[in-house]
Amino acid sequence: MQYLFFLLAAISVITALVVVAAKSPINSVIALVLCFLSIAGHYILLNAQFLAMVHVIVYTGAILVLMLFVIMLLNMNTIVEVRKPVITRILAVVTGGLLFLVLLAATKQGLSVDVPTGFDPGVGLVKRIGMSLFQDFLLPFEVSSVLFLSAMVGAMMLAKKDGTENVNLPPSSEPDLRQAGPNDSAA
Amino acid sequence: MENVMTAIRVVPLEHYLILSxxxxxxxxxGALVRRNIIIVIMCLELMLNSVNLLLVAFSAYHSDPGGQVMVFFIMLVAAAEVTVGLSILVLMKRNTDGVDMNILNRLKW
Structure with a gap:
């Protein structure tokens, strides 16, 4: 069982590094899919079955597929990314390492978690999560629907193409297209 | 079921802490190094998921379903955030013809 944990942890860390280091955004998204699937494996290992299913459906099925759609629709593979200067990159890696060390040092002494002996194995099942969700957390659950509605309206309003703000298109592009139509048909 | 649940007895909680x-x-x-905005969004997702993993581990070790409900809400917020973030990205690509983070420097003034 411990080997399974280490295998999943190695997959998570390596694919997370691939996400950061890959040149093409498509490769990053595919590595992130693998990373999230391994995290779902961790959830199953912790017997959080409901969250494992929701994680696979929401992240891998919805969010990452949406990202793949956006990358492919915007033709983002052809864009050459300008790299940050070397000093910035080295400093970023040093900062990340320092953060890791500080988090480790902060929890090394103060964290003495004793696992209770008579603990409940069915805490992550659908029944328990549903009871907790609809009894203790009913108000946040309903408020999150308002959040979703506002996010949906906001996304539509942002991505809607309206003629007034789009300054990059030359104003003469539309009549040119209209003129080209009859000429082609006449010729 | 019992075979799966031995993970809690075998793997100490510190391993989940270190992984997270x-x-x-x-x-x-990744969020500091890269300049492509979609990779920065993906790195934000990665950070959210590491926190989720830690919450699920604590919740399972303490037999408390509240932590897993919190993870559920974090997933909801992440879905809404990605929706708005990707529409901002589409808008940025349409108006500036690029997905470079440094264009957003102009928002400072």
Whole structure:
């Protein structure tokens, strides 16, 4: 069982590094899919079955597929990314390492978690999560629907193409297209 | 069921802590290093997921379903955030013809 944990942890860390280091955004998204699937494996290992299913459906099925759609629709593979200067990159890696060390040092002494002996194995099942969700957390659950509605309206309003703000298109592009139509048909 | 649940008895909680800290640090380095905005969004997702993993581990070790409900809400907020973030990205690509983070420097003034 411990080997399974280490295998999943190695997959998570390596694919997370691939996400950061890959040149093409498509490769990053595919590595992130693998990373999230391994995290779902961790959830199953912790017997959080409901969250494992929701994680696979929401992240891998919805969010990452949406990202793949956006990358492919915007033709983002052809864009050459300008790299940050070397000093910035080295400093970023040093900062990340320092953060890791500080988090480790902060929890090394103060964290003495004793696992209770008579603990409940069915805490992550659908029944328990549903009871907790609809009894203790009913108000946040309903408020999150308002959040979703506002996010949906906001996304539509942002991505809607309206003629007034789009300054990059030359104003003469539309009549040119209209003129080209009859000429082609006449010729 | 019992075979699966032996993970809690065999793997100590500190291993989940270290794994989650490692994922969070990698996500932060990625958000600092890269200039492509969609990869920065993906690194934010990675950081959110490391916190989710830690919450699920604590919740399972303490037999408390509240932590897993919190993870559920974090997933809801992440879905809404990605929706708005990707529409901002589409808008940025349409108006500036690029997905470079440094264009957003102009928002400072």
């Amino acid at each position: 800290f490692l994922l969070f640090s990698i996500g932060m380095v």
